[in-house]
Amino acid sequence: MKAKILTCASLLLVCLIFSGRLSAGNIRYGLSTNVLEWANLGTVNLEAGFGVSQNLSIQAGALYNPWNFSIKGTDHQMFNHQTSAFAGVRWWPWYVFSGWWFGAKAKYSYTARTGIWRPALEDRQSVGIGLSIGYSLMLSPRVNLEFGAGLWGGTHFKYNLYDCTNCMILRESGAKGFIGIDTLSISLMYVF
Amino acid sequence: MASIISNKRQICLLMALLMVMAGCSSSSKLSKLRKSGPSTPQLSIRPKANCIPEKMGKAQLEFQVIVPQDMLDEKWQLRLHPEISVAGERITLESAVITGAGYRKTQLKDYQQNDRYLSKIVEDGNHLIRVKQLNYFLKRNIPQVYESGAPIDGSEDFMSAFGVSQQQAVKHYTKKHAASKNQEMIRKQSLLSDKLMKSPIADSGICLDTVIINTKGDFIFNYIQSVPLKSEYTKLEVSVSGDIYEQDRKVHQISSSEPVEFNISTLSSFADDTERYTTQVIERKVVQEENAGIVFADGRFDINPGMGNNMDEISKIMGIIGKLANSPAYELDSMTVRATLSPEGPYSRNHNIAQRQSESVASFFRRYLKELGDSIKTAGRNDGFFLEFIPVRPDCIPENWQDLELAVASDKGMDDLDKKMFEKICQDPDMDSRERKLTKAPFYRHLKEELYPRLNMVKFNFHIHRRGMVNDTEQITLPDTIYMHGVQALKNMDYPAALKLLRPYTDVNAAIAYAGMDMLPNALTILESIEKNAKVNYLLAILYARKGDEKKAVDNYLKACSQEKFYVYRGKLEPEILQLINKYGLKDN
Numbered sequence: 001m002k003a004k005i006l007t008c009a010s011l012l013l014v015c016l017i018f019s020g021r022l023s024a025g026n027i028r029y030g031l032s033t034n035v036l037e038w039a040n041l042g043t044v045n046l047e048a049g050f051g052v053s054q055n056l057s058i059q060a061g062a063l064y065n066p067w068n069f070s071i072k073g074t075d076h077q078m079f080n081h082q083t084s085a086f087a088g089v090r091w092w093p094w095y096v097f098s099g100w101w102f103g104a105k106a107k108y109s110y111t112a113r114t115g116i117w118r119p120a121l122e123d124r125q126s127v128g129i130g131l132s133i134g135y136s137l138m139l140s141p142r143v144n145l146e147f148g149a150g151l152w153g154g155t156h157f158k159y160n161l162y163d164c165t166n167c168m169i170l171r172e173s174g175a176k177g178f179i180g181i182d183t184l185s186i187s188l189m190y191v192f
Numbered sequence: 193m194a195s196i197i198s199n200k201r202q203i204c205l206l207m208a209l210l211m212v213m214a215g216c217s218s219s220s221k222l223s224k225l226r227k228s229g230p231s232t233p234q235l236s237i238r239p240k241a242n243c244i245p246e247k248m249g250k251a252q253l254e255f256q257v258i259v260p261q262d263m264l265d266e267k268w269q270l271r272l273h274p275e276i277s278v279a280g281e282r283i284t285l286e287s288a289v290i291t292g293a294g295y296r297k298t299q300l301k302d303y304q305q306n307d308r309y310l311s312k313i314v315e316d317g318n319h320l321i322r323v324k325q326l327n328y329f330l331k332r333n334i335p336q337v338y339e340s341g342a343p344i345d346g347s348e349d350f351m352s353a354f355g356v357s358q359q360q361a362v363k364h365y366t367k368k369h370a371a372s373k374n375q376e377m378i379r380k381q382s383l384l385s386d387k388l389m390k391s392p393i394a395d396s397g398i399c400l401d402t403v404i405i406n407t408k409g410d411f412i413f414n415y416i417q418s419v420p421l422k423s424e425y426t427k428l429e430v431s432v433s434g435d436i437y438e439q440d441r442k443v444h445q446i447s448s449s450e451p452v453e454f455n456i457s458t459l460s461s462f463a464d465d466t467e468r469y470t471t472q473v474i475e476r477k478v479v480q481e482e483n484a485g486i487v488f489a490d491g492r493f494d495i496n497p498g499m500g501n502n503m504d505e506i507s508k509i510m511g512i513i514g515k516l517a518n519s520p521a522y523e524l525d526s527m528t529v530r531a532t533l534s535p536e537g538p539y540s541r542n543h544n545i546a547q548r549q550s551e552s553v554a555s556f557f558r559r560y561l562k563e564l565g566d567s568i569k570t571a572g573r574n575d576g577f578f579l580e581f582i583p584v585r586p587d588c589i590p591e592n593w594q595d596l597e598l599a600v601a602s603d604k605g606m607d608d609l610d611k612k613m614f615e616k617i618c619q620d621p622d623m624d625s626r627e628r629k630l631t632k633a634p635f636y637r638h639l640k641e642e643l644y645p646r647l648n649m650v651k652f653n654f655h656i657h658r659r660g661m662v663n664d665t666e667q668i669t670l671p672d673t674i675y676m677h678g679v680q681a682l683k684n685m686d687y688p689a690a691l692k693l694l695r696p697y698t699d700v701n702a703a704i705a706y707a708g709m710d711m712l713p714n715a716l717t718i719l720e721s722i723e724k725n726a727k728v729n730y731l732l733a734i735l736y737a738r739k740g741d742e743k744k745a746v747d748n749y750l751k752a753c754s755q756e757k758f759y760v761y762r763g764k765l766e767p768e769i770l771q772l773i774n775k776y777g778l779k780d781n
Contacts, residue, residue: 026351028333054354094364095356098329141331156489 030097032146034040034188041080041116042067047187051096059103060087071115077165078115088130097144097191103132105150113157114165123163128154130182134191144189153179218265218438224437225444233260235272235449239413243767246458248710249685250418251425259290259411259539263446264404266292269391270446272434276414277451279424285417288400296403298439299393306388313381314374326365334358348720356554390440423684428454444688457766459734461703462727463682467693468672468697477662478522480654483709484509486553487648493548493558511559516563517579521659528653529554531593534644537628539590546588553650554586591623592647599643601725610635638747653735678705707731726755730762737768746772 005090028051037045047061065082086104092098106129114121132146161172194467199425203762225233240254253276263270270290276283291299314320330337331354340350350358394401419428434446484505491494494607497503531550533542564616565579570702570714600606600614620626636646678693679701688706694702712735719732733749736742749769752759763769772778 050352054352056355093493095329095352095354097332098325138328138332141328166373 002152003005012121028097028191030144030189030191031186032144034183034185034187035188036184037063041065041069041078043080043082045106049090049097054095057096058087058089059090059105063109069115074121075166076115078134079113080116081110081112085108085131087172088136097136098138098187099133099137101133101148103134103148103150105130105132107154120171121160121165121168123158123160123162124156125158126154126156126178128152128178132183134185142191143189145187146187146189148183148185150182150185151179152182153177212287218267221262221265222436222444225446229347233262235259235263235434236448237430237432237450237452239454241432241767242453243455243457243765243770245767246421246456246460247540248418248687248708249687250417251454251456252418253285253428253430254414254416255430255452256412257288257415259413261408261410263436264290264292266294266404268292268443269295269436269437269514271437272432273448274417274430274432275448277429277431278417278427278678279422280647281544283419285415286397286399287394288413288415289394289398290411290413291401291403292402293405295391295438296393300390300392302389302391303393306385309377309384310381313377314370320367320371320374322361322365322367326361328354328356329361329365332658334361335677341400391437392412404710421458421685423460424454426458428456440710459707459731460538460685461702462684462731463679463704464700464727465679468675470617470672470675471669473665473667474658474661476664476666477655479656480512480516480656482509482649482652482654484514484652485648486650488549488552493545493552495552506556509557512652512654513557513561514622515565516654516656517568519659522656523659524579524582525556525657526585527554527655528585528587528651530558530589530651530653532589532595532647532649533649534647535593535596535623535630536640536644537627539623543590547586550586550588550650552586558584591627593618593623593626593649596639596643599646602640603643604640605642606635647658675701682708689704698722700731703731707735709777724751724760726752729755730759733763734766734770737772742775745769746776746778750778 026177032047032048032049034047038045043063043065045061045063047059049057049059054147063082063084065080067079067081069078070076071078076165080088086105086107088103090096090103092101094100103149107127109126110124111126112121112123124134130150130152132148132150136146139145155175156178157175159174159176160170160171163169163171199765201564228657232776236258237516238256238258240256244251244253257272257274259270259272269292272288272290274288333354333356334350336350337358399415399417399768400413402413429451431448431451433448435442436444436446481501486495486502486505487500489499495502495506497506513524513527516522529550531553533546533548561582561584562580567575568579569577577661597615597618600611603611604619608612610633614630614635615624615627617633620629630639633639673699674693677691678697681687681690681693682705685692685708687705691702691705691709694705699722700719703715703718703722706712706718716735716739719728720734724732729752733745733747733752736745736748749759749763749772753763763773
């Protein structure tokens with residue numbers, strides 16, 4: 001619940017920040033959404049970027065997935081619940097929102113997933129930092145198509161693994177460190 | 193399978209054998225050419241006619257060049273260089289090129305290679321830029337580029353919010369590797385073209401470039417070239433030499449052929465040298481005018497030789513007086529000294545100043561005349577006695593409006609509007625009122641600074657008479673130099689200049705000038721109207737022959753021959769007459 005409120009608040013904050021900059025003339029800012037995350041069981045995602053100089057932009061975003069799916073022929077469910085928020089920077093060698101970029105961010109994530117690879121329920125809260133790289137191709141003066149990939153590492157400060165959602169037998173618990181793929185993205189960005 | 197392989201082997205062997213034979217064929221031809229002796233193949237010339245007429249200062253050389261079979265090979269290119277030897281000069285004519293089919297094939301292959309290289313060079317710079325991305329970038333970040341309507345060529349440099357310029361954007365979106373590679377190709381283009389096209393196909397400076405396919409038999413071609421003539425060109429010797437090229441290198445130099453002589457028949461050789469005179473009416477009394485820019489100090493009227501350019505101006509006038517005093521042809525009667533001023537200031541004041549200036553100058557030159565007379569008397573001559581009594585009359589033009597109007601009319605510093613305004617102001621009969629109006633005109637400063645100073649001068653009129661002449665007028669006879677210049681131009685075959693000078697005259701020289709310009713009707717009209725001596729009849733024969741009226745041509749030629757036997761032989765040197773002699777069987781008697 002707390003996480004949900006946090007997520008909504010960050011989304012609102014992002015919108016408020018950028019709505020106040022609508023009349024900034026040639027100063028650029030953009031909103032993007034990752035199509036691959038949408039394909040990931042309908043994860044709602046939004047990222048906002050704000051160019052502070054020719055080569056630097058501040059990024060912030062959030063992901064939210066509350067959806068449950070039933071597996072046909074069984075009484076099991078499948079879901080990949082997620083509530084994440086991140087903030088970071090991108091360095092653009094040429095110009096903000098054009099061409100190659102390199103990113104760094106700090107991220108908080110709550111994830112609960114089951115039924116995708118295994119019936120076990122994995123429930124964790126994580127914080128960490130990530131690095132990413134990508135390319136932003138201009139499709140028009142306002143629209144970009146972005147390709148990106150990122151890794152992140154940190155700690156699952158709360159981690160529980162249950163055998164299944166029906167039995168809820170705790171198999172594993174406790175904090176642990178991790179490093180892994182953060183994101184693979186094919187995003188559509190609108191630049192204001 | 194074995195039989196196919198065997199057949200293929202046989203074909204390759206046959207081809208190799210043919211190539212060797214071809215090679216042997218051209219090298220055996222070369223060794224034959226390189227041998228010196230009576231059997232060595234030579235170039236030769238066959239003229240169409242040995243006598244050629246001159247027309248409008250040029251002669252048309254026409255001859256056949258015979259290239260023997262041994263000089264022809266499909267792998268060779270023959271470059272023939274005809275040459276004229278005349279009056280100690282050698283003139284090279286336009287070359288002729290005969291190319292073997294194999295040689296041309298190699299040339300074309302080289303051109304194709306070169307074209308392939310050139311096709312890789314990108315001419316349009318836009319192809320080296322990622323134009324779409326650049327346009328999106330500019331529209332997003334530097335929209336002023338499109339909003340201003342200025343050309344997107346970097347001439348006006350707009351900036352983005354983060355200080356990136358339009359030019360920087362163009363540089364970023366240029367395909368750098370492709371652009372530098374393209375530049376390198378352009379840089380190497382001329383070097384590579386020279387390397388690829390070892391033997392380029394000539395497109396200028398030649399009169400023939402033919403490709404021969406069949407190298408059996410001699411090759412004969414007609415060579416026609418128009419040659420400008422000079423007056424000393426009566427005979428031309430024509431010969432032809434050449435070079436043989438195989439691929440891009442010279443393999444043999446062909447020695448020069450036996451020279452063939454061409455006789456040039458020119459109408460200008462008939463020019464009449466007789467001097468002409470013209471009569472001129474001269475008057476006893478003559479007035480010589482001279483202007484001197486003598487300046488005076490403000491408020492002063494005496495001449496100060498050290499002021500401004502006065503010394504030079506005074507010396508100029510003294511020089512004229514001295515020449516007239518010593519002239520055997522002229523005698524000085526009187527002088528008028530007229531001081532003129534610009535219109536500045538009231539008329540009455542200007543009148544006073546001009547009058548006193550002219551009196552001062554007159555007085556100065558009266559003293560000079562007396563001194564000059566004394567010095568001549570001292571030298572022992574009696575004519576110096578009269579000099580001190582020569583009247584020197586002062587006169588003045590207080591405001592020289594006449595010269596001012598002339599100066600304004602030809603002045604380039606004033607436009608038509610100013611000149612019209614000036615003309616209107618000058619219609620005012622009151623000179624002071626005119627001057628007041630001028631001071632308010634926009635061009636007054638220009639008038640005052642540029643034109644007024646020219647009006648402040650002293651005009652000298654020397655009234656002289658011709659010594660020994662009693663009557664007021666006399667007729668004299670002088671050589672007509674204009675006519676003589678025209679005759680000289682005629683002899684130099686400069687017919688346009690000759691016609692310009694001789695047009696007013698109706699004599700044989702004018703007729704020749706017209707004929708030289710190919711204006712036959714005018715020439716014939718003059719010749720028909722003058723006394724028909726042998727030369728005139730002969731010229732009529734030539735011109736009627738050129739016109740195509742053979743009957744009149746023959747009649748006039750026969751008349752000329754009956755008047756002077758010389759033309760019987762002369763006619764054989766004239767191509768038009770020779771043709772008539774042969775056609776109508778005209779005998780020497």
